[in-house]
Amino acid sequence: MCGRQPHTSMHIDGSTRIVGVFGAPITHTASPAMHNAAFEALGMNWVYVPFHVEAANLRSALTGMRDMGMAGINLTVPHKVPAVGLVDNIDSEARHIGALNTIVVEDGKLRGFNTDAHGFAAALQEEFNLSLQGLRVVVLGAGGAARAIAVKCALEGATEIVIANRTVSNTEPIVREIAPRLTKCRGIGLDRPALARVIAGAKLVVNATSVGLRDGDALRLDASMFSSDQYVFDVVYRPAETELLRAAAQAGAQTANGLGMLLHQGAKAFEIWTKQKAPLAVMRRALQAAIGGDA
Ligand code: ATR
Numbered sequence: 001m002c003g004r005q006p007h008t009s010m011h012i013d014g015s016t017r018i019v020g021v022f023g024a025p026i027t028h029t030a031s032p033a034m035h036n037a038a039f040e041a042l043g044m045n046w047v048y049v050p051f052h053v054e055a056a057n058l059r060s061a062l063t064g065m066r067d068m069g070m071a072g073i074n075l076t077v078p079h080k081v082p083a084v085g086l087v088d089n090i091d092s093e094a095r096h097i098g099a100l101n102t103i104v105v106e107d108g109k110l111r112g113f114n115t116d117a118h119g120f121a122a123a124l125q126e127e128f129n130l131s132l133q134g135l136r137v138v139v140l141g142a143g144g145a146a147r148a149i150a151v152k153c154a155l156e157g158a159t160e161i162v163i164a165n166r167t168v169s170n171t172e173p174i175v176r177e178i179a180p181r182l183t184k185c186r187g188i189g190l191d192r193p194a195l196a197r198v199i200a201g202a203k204l205v206v207n208a209t210s211v212g213l214r215d216g217d218a219l220r221l222d223a224s225m226f227s228s229d230q231y232v233f234d235v236v237y238r239p240a241e242t243e244l245l246r247a248a249a250q251a252g253a254q255t256a257n258g259l260g261m262l263l264h265q266g267a268k269a270f271e272i273w274t275k276q277k278a279p280l281a282v283m284r285r286a287l288q289a290a291i292g293g294d295a
Contacts (some may be wrong), residue, residue: 010036012047019066019273020049023076027052030290033121034266037286041279046071055079058085062103062110072273080114085114096177097151098223099144111287113272116145119150119265120206120233126264127256128231129206138191138195138202139163141209142170144188145235149208150174154182161185162198165209172277178208179263190219192266199225202284206249212242222249237262238291263287 021031026048035048053061055078062083064075074264075083080099084090087103087110094100094114102113135158139150142165151174153161161178163171163185171187179185188194199205205226211219212234221244226232232248237258245255266287267278 005096010040010047011045012172013045014094015045017044017046018052019046019047019072020070020072021074022051022053022058022065022074022079024052024054024078026050026076029076030084030262030287031266033286033290034263034283036150037272038270038279038283040277041282044274044276055077057080057172058082061247062086065103066105066108066110070105072102074269075101075103077144078203079213083112083222086110088168090128094156096155096182097148098173099148101265102272104272113237113269114148115268115272116148116261117155119263119267120149120235121156121260122264122268123256123258123260124204124231127233128254128258130212130231130291132158134159135203136160136201137204137206140190140205140207140211142167142174143208143210146206146208147174147177149206149235150185151177151182153204154178154185158183160206162202163187164195165191166190191269192220196225197220200227202230204231204233207236207242207244209238209265212239212244218243223247224248226253230254233261234258235261259284259287259291 029050032048058079067116083100089111091113097114100112103110103113132153137153137158139146165171168189175185175187226248230253232253232255234242234245235258236242249255263284270278
């Protein structure tokens, strides 16, 4: 044989522990590459498998996952919110967020976590050396990712959070969860003068919409809205530099894409399932290779 040898030497036997991810669609997930590289690097007899599970089948899939002796599962679209009602107990941060992305089976019971929130905070720390304590934050978007991020900001001591979303009414459930109990929080639309004003007053701006994933979609924020003492984080990681990050970088702001969040949510899930420290460097390399090396 010539060329490169296959990387994996996977061995499945009667003691292999199984984890994975349920979603629909699921074909584009980069998580198997990240987790299987970690198992291999640590010489663990574990495997991570993606499963296409439709919304209507989540309950039976979770029961089956438990009954088949799997160690746990990740959840992605469309399962994160419905899963809250299908587990035996929930970590308190995940309860605030109202969405789960990780379940571990412990003594036959399903325990739910949200490691997206941890992934976000860990990425901010790693990329910007920034803690959320005392920050004024603008979160763009009001879907599942925005909710995890906004609630995490509130739980970690951000002093003010503005949720800016195309459909203002979609911000209401997030605002109700956060204000006034956790911190100051309000929702606004994406109209430019109001958005420019709140961005000007923020230290951290986070894009948690799906805008940036597709060509043609744009939030139409330009460099004049940012300044060099700001941090701008985009949950999108492909492309590695979205229009938003380009505009912010032009203004001298520090920028980071969502790769670090994806990595750290995975690392936390790995640790919840295996009770072992996640091999971050291995997982990061595998992720970068899986998403095309452009991040
Ligand atoms: P996720 O769970 O990944 O956060 P989601 O729940 O589908 O995804 O949420 C997508 C977010 O992107 C929403 O905030 C959505 O705005 P609406 O609430 O108005 O739908 C936002 N979004 C999607 N496409 C958009 C676009 N072209 N312009 C502005 N916002 C957009």
